[in-house]
Amino acid sequence: MRKCVFCGASSGFIGRICADCKKLLARVQELRGKVSYGQFLDGLEQTGVPRDKIPRFLAADPDGKGSIQDQVTAEMTSELMKVMGISGQQSTKEVKRIRDNLAKESE
Ligand SMILES: [Zn+2]
Numbered sequence: 001m002r003k004c005v006f007c008g009a010s011s012g013f014i015g016r017i018c019a020d021c022k023k024l025l026a027r028v029q030e031l032r033g034k035v036s037y038g039q040f041l042d043g044l045e046q047t048g049v050p051r052d053k054i055p056r057f058l059a060a061d062p063d064g065k066g067s068i069q070d071q072v073t074a075e076m077t078s079e080l081m082k083v084m085g086i087s088g089q090q091s092t093k094e095v096k097r098i099r100d101n102l103a104k105e106s107e
Pocket residue numbers: 004005006007008009017018019020021022
């Protein structure tokens with residue numbers, strides 16, 4: 001059996017993503033850029049996927065392009081900066097750096 005690239009659960013014989021994460025991924029595409037982060041998380045919970053799977057899904061980085069969480073946060077931050085009149089694109093890397101710093105400070 002193969003393992004899901006997002007949550008590590010069994011994904012069946014053919015898929016690289018399990019049924020739950022497929023559902024989450026579809027919802028991410030639907031919601032990204034349209035809602036706040038809180039609404040985004042609510043939307044993911046509404047898929048009916050077990051709650052404990054959602055953080056694992058968000059933190060996974062199967063393609064090495066940054067986790068879903070970092071990608072979505074980067075998009076939301078860029079959007080917010082545009083609204084506030086600050087130019088510049090917030091990169092996934094930058095968000096990760098900020099988050100790592102925050103994590104270090106709260107230790
Ligand atoms: Zn999965």
